[in-house]
Amino acid sequence: MSDALRPMSRSRLYEQVLERLRDHVIEGELRAGDKLPPERELAQRLGVSRASVKQAIVVLEVQGFVEVRHGGGTYLVRDNLDLEPVGRLVERRRRLPDVLEARETLETRLAALAAERRSEDDIKAMDAALRLMAEEIAAGEPGAEGDRRFHASVTAAARSSLLEEFMHVIAEQITESRNESLRQPGRPHRSLAQHQRILDAIAAGDPKAAAAAMRKHVQTVAKVRLLSWDPEDAGITDD
Amino acid sequence: MSDALRPMSRSRLYEQVLERLRDHVIEGELRAGDKLPPERELAQRLGVSRASVKQAIVVLEVQGFVEVRHGGGTYLVRDNLDLEPVGRLVERRRRLPDVLEARETLETRLAALAAERRSEDDIKAMDAALRLMAEEIAAGEPGAEGDRRFHASVTAAARSSLLEEFMHVIAEQITESRNESLRQPGRPHRSLAQHQRILDAIAAGDPKAAAAAMRKHVQTVAKVRLLSWDPEDAGITDD
DNA sequence: CGGCGCAAAGTGGTTCAGCCACTCGACCAC
DNA sequence: GTGGTCGAGTGGCTGAACCACTTTGCGCCG
Numbered sequence A, B: 001m002s003d004a005l006r007p008m009s010r011s012r013l014y015e016q017v018l019e020r021l022r023d024h025v026i027e028g029e030l031r032a033g034d035k036l037p038p039e040r041e042l043a044q045r046l047g048v049s050r051a052s053v054k055q056a057i058v059v060l061e062v063q064g065f066v067e068v069r070h071g072g073g074t075y076l077v078r079d080n081l082d083l084e085p086v087g088r089l090v091e092r093r094r095r096l097p098d099v100l101e102a103r104e105t106l107e108t109r110l111a112a113l114a115a116e117r118r119s120e121d122d123i124k125a126m127d128a129a130l131r132l133m134a135e136e137i138a139a140g141e142p143g144a145e146g147d148r149r150f151h152a153s154v155t156a157a158a159r160s161s162l163l164e165e166f167m168h169v170i171a172e173q174i175t176e177s178r179n180e181s182l183r184q185p186g187r188p189h190r191s192l193a194q195h196q197r198i199l200d201a202i203a204a205g206d207p208k209a210a211a212a213a214m215r216k217h218v219q220t221v222a223k224v225r226l227l228s229w230d231p232e233d234a235g236i237t238d239d
Numbered sequence C: 001c002g003g004c005g006c007a008a009a010g011t012g013g014t015t016c017a018g019c020c021a022c023t024c025g026a027c028c029a030c
Numbered sequence D: 001g002t003g004g005t006c007g008a009g010t011g012g013c014t015g016a017a018c019c020a021c022t023t024t025g026c027g028c029c030g
Helices: A013-027 A039-045 A050-062 A087-091 A096-117 A122-140 A144-157 A161-182 A187-203 A207-227 B013-027 B037-047 B050-062 B085-090 B096-117 B118-140 B144-157 B163-170 B171-182 B187-203 B207-227
Strands: A064-071 A073-076 B065-069 B073-076
Touching: A013 A039, A013 A050, A013 A144, A050 A064, A073 B171, A096 A144, A096 A161, A096 A187, A096 A207, A096 B085, A096 B096, A122 A144, A122 A187, A144 A161, A144 A187, A161 A187, A161 A207, A161 B118, A161 B163, A187 A207, A187 B118, B013 B037, B013 B050, B037 B096, B096 B144, B096 B163, B096 B171, B096 B187, B096 B207, B118 B144, B118 B187, B144 B163, B144 B171, B144 B187, B163 B171, B171 B187, B171 B207, B187 B207
Parallel strands: none
Antiparallel strands: A064 A073, B065 B073
16 A cells, blocks of 8 residues: 555535536536526535535636626536636646657747847856756756756746746646656766757757757657656657 | 626625735735735735635635645745736737747647547548638638638647647637638638648648648748737747 | 516625634643 | 644634625506
8 A cells, every 4th residue: 555645635625516516517518608506506405505605606707617697696608617728737637648748849949949039148047057957966966956947947048928838837747757867877967968959059049959959858858758658548759 | 888887897805805915925025835814814904704815715726826724824835926827828818929939839749740640530620621611711701610620620630638738728819810810811712722731741641741831821820910910029930 | 558667586795603623833641 | 752632723614694786577657
């Protein structure tokens, strides 16, 4: 029983209400414009207080799923209450191939943009990150923090808030990949060298070279990571 | 006076509480990890009920701004409570260059992946979308719906749920771009031809050609869109 | 009959008082 | 030290109540 002692987090009541509401909308085949049952009725049928129902409805409201009309009822804005637009991204972790694929797509482009738009300060930040990574490696550590900062500074240099947001979404999973990759014998040193090549291309203002160097780097990480991956559904590109 | 006299929608106490909390965090220079005042104290100091305070805190919780520990207090996860992490994407829809840049990045990759992974059904879906678009154009319409379906079917064929989610995030803005672009004289027909080339490359299983065709197509749309753009900050790539 | 007005019902908004459940630190017993 | 107990602090949730706004429908009047 390794993870038998897992976190044990009791979910808030409003979260369970949220779940039930989603089910209700699906099973009742409710569509946009349809009216939800009154709060009082929901509270009674679900066996919770009206305050808890309201907390759930407030959540749905700020997420744009329902429109609440004072004195007039609560109405569906979409055909379901599932977190499609953005929230689901935070939920369904575990889709590793997807993550690595997204990472390659995003970081390759970010590297190219960085090569075009980087300022002197950006270059300094990247350089500082690499020096930190070198120090970490010299101290026998994997160099994960320097690695992280390097990629962060490249992302910042690209000046693309949307792509940056997308990177934030998968940041956590990338951290896992990074740590696992850097534990491989000899990886830290080679990774540092790859970073240096990326930095050189960006400093030289060469988008194509920067993209190529970044692509190679990310693919290397992906390979390490995927070796220990259960290929329930195959299909990672390798260019 | 259609809806001239409509505003006046004060109410929503929890929204005001939210506002006050944001101010408090900023003015108090609270940082990630800091503890928020107890709910009871907040309720008293703001002159509202604890229930309203809780509604606001639930909102902050689902948006990932705070971590609520039962019996242990409420803690900041970020340095502020402004909608930066994800909500901003939905909010500030004025970063057009960013959107077009993200679209190019994503759709180019999606086209390449689609060329590798598409099934026969995917091809049929794309083909059907193009035929619909042709019909729309023949009927004198811009062909926006066929356009939309084509891109959707390419995205679906790429079999990458994360990239697909990212596309959803910018879907609305892309729709605007599409509509404006297709209103240009002669655009619908040329756009259809570009789509056909993309489809051919995908059907042929040629990732590079598919990516190239898609890139050209998206860049064309971007140019039309950017002509009417106020370049407060320039900087769109053109490869 | 048809429109108008108004009261009642329906429904969301908010409050209040209270109790339960969990955390954390202090203190005590071993 | 280790572990237990206890109490203060704090979040979780409830139920009843009242207010505010919308909708409904009935009855009155023209």
